[in-house]
Amino acid sequence: MFPAPARLRHFASAAILACGLVSSAQAQAVALPLDTRLNEEVIGVPAGTALNVKLETTLYKPNGTGPFPLLVINHGKSPGDPKAQSRDRFVYMAAQFVKRGYAVMVPMRTGFSRSTGTYTDYGCNMKANGYQQAGDIADVVAFARQQSWIDADHIVIAGQSYGGLASVALSTQDLPGVRGVMNFAGGLKVHGGSCDWQEALVNAFAEYGRKNRIETLWMYGANDSYFGPQLVNRLYAAFNGNGGRVNLVAYGPFKHDAHTMLGSRDGMPIWLPEVERFLQRIGMPTEQVYAVAEPVPQPATNFAALDDVAAVPFLPERGRQQYRAFLSKQTPRAFAVSSSGAWGWAEEGESVNERALAACQGASKQPCRLYTVDDYVVWTDGADPANNTAAGRTE
Template sequence: MFAVFTRARQFVLAAALGCATLPAAQAQLPLDARLNEQIIMVPAGPTLNVQLETTLYKPAGPGPFPLLIINHGKSPGDPKAQSRDRFVYMAAQFVKRGYAVMVPMRTGFAHSTGTYTDYGCNMKANGYQQAGDIADVIAYARSLNWIDGERIVIAGQSYGGLASVALSTQELPGVRGVMNFAGGLKVHGGSCDWQQALVNAFAEYGRKNRIETLWMYGANDSYFGPQLVSRLHEAFHGNGGRVDLVAYGAFKHDAHTMLGSRDGQPIWLPEVERFLQRIGMPTEQVYAVAEPVPQAPTNYAALDDVAAVPFLPERGRQQYRAFLSKQTPRAFAVSSSGAWGWAEEGESVNERALAACQSASRQPCRLYTVDDYVVWSDTPDPVNNTATGRTE
C-alpha cells in the first residue's frame, strides 16, 4: 500500500509551557450562518449503505437552485482523521449567484461511513473509485425538489480534481461541466512511476470524456508541476477530451493551496465565470451574502513588538517571532495560562488559532494578532475577541 498526500495544506500550532500540538482536523469550527451551512448525510455506495458526511450551503428560499458539488483532496494518514472540508470561499461566491453547494466527504473520510479504498499506483482505478461517490451525490441531489437537476456543475481540488476528471467520462443527466483545480494524486514511497500512471489515467479519461472540463494549475504547484501538467493535458486532449487549461503563474509558497486560500479568489473566479457562461450556467449575483466582521486593529502594541505579547513564556515568544514570517491569512491567540496557538492560510484561521490555543489551556484564549495588525486590548471585546472568536 502506498502513502498519498495531495490535499491543500493548512497550518495550525498549539503550545503551552512544554505542551502539545493540535492538528487542524481537531479544531471544531462553527457553522457559517451567512451561507445557511448545514451538515447532512448522503447515501452512497453500490447498495446505498454508506453515509457521506456532506457540508451543504444554500441561499434562503425554496429554490429550485442550480448546484455545485466540490470534491476534496486527501490528507496524510488515516482518512478517518481528516477534517470536514468546507471550501467556504468558493461556496460563498456560488451562493451569491443563487447556487446550492454540496461538499461531500467521500467513503471512509472524516465522519463518512465505509472504508476508504486505495489502489496504489493504479491511478485509473483510484479516479473511478472516488468518482463513484460523486455520482451517488449527484443522484441524491437530483431527487431533491429544491435542486434544479438540469443545472449542475462539479469541481474538485487535488485528489478531488482527479476524481472529477474521472467523473467526466460518464453520461450524467444535468451535469454541464467539470472543474479541475490542481487535480491528481501523488504517491510517496514505493517504486512505481506515479507520474506516468497519472498520464495513462488522463489518456483514458480523455478517450471516454463526455463533459466539458476546465483545468487550473499553478506554476509552483509542489505536487504537479508545469511539465507534468503539460503531459496530462496532452494525454487528455490528444485523445479527444474537451478541456480548457488555465496555467497561471506562481501563487504564494505553493499553488496547490490556491483554491482553499482567501487570496486565490482573484485567480480562479474570472476563469470560472467564463467557463460557467460557456456551459450555460448562471453567473449573475442574485443574493447578498454578508462579509465576515473583521477584527478591529488596536493601538496596544506594534506588530513586531514581541515583548509586548502578554502571558507568553520564552518558548511562546520564539513561536510568535516565527509566526511573524507566516503568510496571511494568519492569526495568533494567547491565554493567561501561558498557552498560545496560531494558524496560517486556509479557511477560518481565527477559529483555528483559538482552538489550537484552547486545546492547551483551561483559561479562555483570545486573539492577539490577525493578519498584519494587533487586535489585543486590555479590556476584551465580549463579541469579537473571546475564546470562541468569530468566523473568519
C-alpha cells in the same frame, strides 16, 4: 458504471497550526463554527453500492426554497489516516456561488472524516483511484437531483487535488444534469514505494480523455509543489490528445505554493474570472442575485506594535519564539493566546481565526483570545475574552 471494483485526497493543506502543548491533529479535531451567512449545515448523503454509506456533506444554500442550480466541490487527501481528516468546507468558493443563486455541496467521501465506510487505496493504479472516488460524487449528484430544492438540469462539479482527479474521472460518464467539470490542481501523488506515479497519472488521464463525456476546465499554477508544469503538460496532452474536451488555464505562481490556491482567500481573483467564463460557456448562471454579508473583521487596537514580541501577554519563551516565526507567515493568519501560557496560530486557508483559537484552546483550560489577525494587533488588555473569540454556532 465504473471499471474499478470498489470505490485518495491529495491536498497540501493551506492551514498550518502550531500551539503550546497540543498537536495540530488535536487542534483540527475541534468543531469550527458554521457559517450562518451561507446557511451552512452538515447532512448525511447515502452512497455506495447499496447506499449503505453516509457521506458527511457540508451544504450551503441561498435563502428560499429554490430550485437552485448546484455546485459539488470535491476535496483532496491529507497525509495519514483519512478518518483523521477534518471536514472540508471551501467557504471562499461556496460564498461566490451562493451569491449567484447556487446550492453548494461539499461531500467527504467514503472513509474520510465522519463519513462511514472504509477508504480504498489502489496505490499506483491511478485509473482505479479516480474511478473509485468518482463513484461517491456520482452518488451525491443522484441524491441531489431527487431534492425539490435542486435544479436537476443545472449542475457543475469542481475538485481540488485528489478531488480534481476524481472529478476528471467523473467526466467519463453521462450524468444527467451535469454540464461541466472543473479541475483545480488535480492529481494524486504516491509517497514512497517504487512505482512511477507520474506515468500512472498520465495513463489515467489518457483513458479519461478517451472516455470523456463532459466539458472540463483545468487550472494549475506554475509553483504547484505536487503537479508542476512539465507534468501538467503531459496530463493535458494525454487527455486532449485522446479526444477529451478541456480548457487548460496555466495561471503562473501563487504565493508559496499554487496547490493551495482554491482554498486561499487571495485565490479568488485568479479562479473566479475563468470560472465565470466556463459557466457561461456551458449554460450555467453567473449573475449575482443574492447578497452575502462579508465576515466582520476583528478591529485593530493600539495595544502594541505588531512586531513587539515582548508585549504579547502570558507567553513563555518558547511561545515568544513561535510568535517571531509567526510574523514571517503569509496572510490570512491569526495568533491566539491564553492566560494559562498556551498559544496557537494558523496561516493561510479558511477560518484562520477559528483555527488559531482551536489550536490554543486544545492546550488550555483557560479561555483563548486572538492577539494578532493578519498584520495588526487585536488584543485589548483586560477585555472580555468573548470580544475577540470566534463567533458563530458549532456543529
